[in-house]
Amino acid sequence: MSRQRVAQPDLLAHPLSAIRAERNWTYQDVVNIVARRVGNVAARREKAWRWENWGVVPDLDSQLALADELCVPESRVKTEAWPAWLPDGDPVRFSFDWTQDGGMQALDDAVENAVMDRRGFLKIAGGSLIGLAEEWLGIEPGELVAVLKGGQVTIDFIERMEEGLPRLRLLESTHGGSRARRLIDAELGMVVEVLEQSSYTAVVGKRLYRLAAELGRMAGWASFDAGMHAAAQRYWVAALHAAHAANERLMGANILKSMSLQCYDFSLPREALALASSAYTGAVTATPRAAAMLALRLARAHAALGEATACERVISEADTLFANYDAGDDDPAWLAYFDESEFYAQIGTCYLDLKKPRKADAYLIKTLRLASRSKVRDQATYVIRRASAQMQLKNADRANSLLQKAIPLIQQAPSERNVRRLVRARERLPFSNSDPRTRHLDDQLSALVA
Template sequence: MESLSEYRAAPVFAHPLAYVRHARGWSLQRLVDEIAHHSRLLGTGNMANRREKAWRWEKWDVTPDRVTQLALARALDVPADRVDAQPWPRWLPTGDAVRVDFPWTPMGTVRALTDVVGDALMDRRGFLKLTGPALAALAGTWPTLLPRPVAEQVIGRRLSDQTLTQIESRLPILRSMEDQLGGATVRRIIDAELGLVTDLLDRATYTDIQGRRLSAAASELARLAGWASCDAGYHAAAQRYWAAALHAAHSADIPALGANVLKNMTLQLLDFDQRTDALTVADAALSAGKGSTPRTRAMLAVRKARAHAALGDHRDCTRALSDAETHLGKGERDDDPTWVRYFDHAEYCAQVAMTFVELGTPVPADRYFAAALDPTSGISRVRDRATYLIRHAAVRVDLGDLDHAHALAHQALPHLEEAPSARNGYRIGELRSRLAPHRADPRIRILDTRLAAAA
């Protein structure tokens, strides 16, 4: 059992090849030596075994040629036909796939949750494992199936309504902690809470109604554990949690819970530039949430707009934004789920701004970011405010306003330090790239140093 300090220091493998090397204990030089050796055995000639080549492969900058891939496949005992069947780097042996084969039953939900509790914390794969048809099937299948009753269980200690209420009351606290401290800091706490709820689902005595409430709590905990993992850079772990969260939402018979899970999956896919998959999942989220409150539907519609924007589809993007504005205009309702109450006018403006960034139109993006970050009514959540300040700063650089960009980035720094985030680390890198031509300015050099430390 690794200690907490060892866990925090454990590496995240952002590229499948890095994960494969770690599993075999290979250095970069050992990797290229193995490739050169097996290339000679295949009769494809001598290959220069320079470690710099492998370093570029792991940075996603360069794809090795087919001869190199075949030699690597031989070194890894991977059949050669897989190299042609799956594009680089998907054919690499990077561990088990995200399981999506659990039955859509209460017992299947318990099995799905048990499969991820604890184990997902140890998953170091910082890349997606679930894409394409398998992802589309997961996103689209569960809402079409009728949920089965959660039959009363009489196998363990009786669950009281008071205990259920206590579990439910902690969910907003955990959501707030995750935003204030960052996903890497709190994902263990969320996973432990999910383990408790999973154990109750598996071993306690409860009624059908109580079982549905437990399933709903499990779904939100798994969603939040997935989001914390995504924020910390553990992307395969995030997908594992979210697959289980969809099962629990189905058992709870609350489609909107599943729609919120799919919304998170959409944002992760956009981070990885998986635009078609993102739109597929965003569509499934809207379909699952069609009976939910207007504010929930507004939240889902604006994520669909972002997916259309990433694809460069102005017309459908505009239509989705119009739908979001219409739904949001209907106001708050008492039956709004607690997890959607963050989606107020300021958050709506922030998401619209991000949509215009995707479209490459900085002027409206600037206007909406300003509204989202307004000191009197803007976003106060620590990590989200850091995100939007950094993104707004990048927009101001694009508009030629270096002074305003500098001020916005400085505002973001204390938030970045308070709530570390791998996702925001990527955004810091984007901003630093935009600022690079201006590093002759002493202010920018100092800012760049501080941004690099916060990434």
């Protein structure tokens, strides 16, 4: 094995990344292991790089050779698809009890582990994710019991803690998740410490759990935006339990909505649909605006599955709901982002997935016309989506121009998700690397990725 120390990336993009970081392996080390056991194969480091970065699946003999080195049984390799069988570190716990104690355990787990979890890939998928959503939908919160452990927490103290939420939301939305996640985690840690060590009434306890749930949701979203996907799952599982302990059904639905979007990004449309469906069904007290937001997340999942009829039916429901919302409604503060521009953006994205680019482009034009200039990260997202619509319309030069406009926006509000969107969109442009039309874009993109 190479003795040279492997550079530790900020983000482990694949389970194989986590294994290489833990064992100090280079890409060459990985292919050498396979070559020694399989024999008569080319030991080129590019093979391992493609497994890790391009989603290429190694053949069974290569997987078995790697499994032998990692002491993973052959039966597991043959029953779990690559890369699920790779032993890539501690699992993300999700099977906490739906009780106050269970919520406390989930919060403890997130505060202890999530901010340092650099795994940029999902750790909970398939039936486990769907089961979590179904459990949340079917369980009623128990009575919150005051626990006497320390000083008395007053309503005034809680209100002072809650006053920090708008500042954190603004920080995350304007400067990106990578810059905000540690500060949000620190605030969450403080609330968890208060919950563990203080005494409070049932009313105060409920507000503490509600505050913990919102901070956990925000920390999950910041981690998601920064590409720390396992950490995002840790935070969201904890936040879902905390929202349940606070009897905050709509807040729980908003967390499931975020988890649905993460599944959408990872091409897990069935899981995305199950999570979005539970969120929409379970938010029985939602205001019209909140219900419209949840409906559009459900529509996005239908669109990802190519279910045009179901998607357009839910879009129609969302349109009716959004038209009926009133500024005087008792909307939660976290819903402020869902304005008219975001409403049109979600519909436009549905039509993108349904391969109806003219409709998509029309909605995205409305989005960009209405979007606040302070929503820099969102503007970058909208511009990239409009570029995708132009590509579907065969307007490659216009798409290229739009992608170049997204670069300074991402530089201003860093977002790993927007970088990935931009890279994928560039790969779909019908221009070679030597084409002068994309030289400036490619130079900027290379600097941005680096």
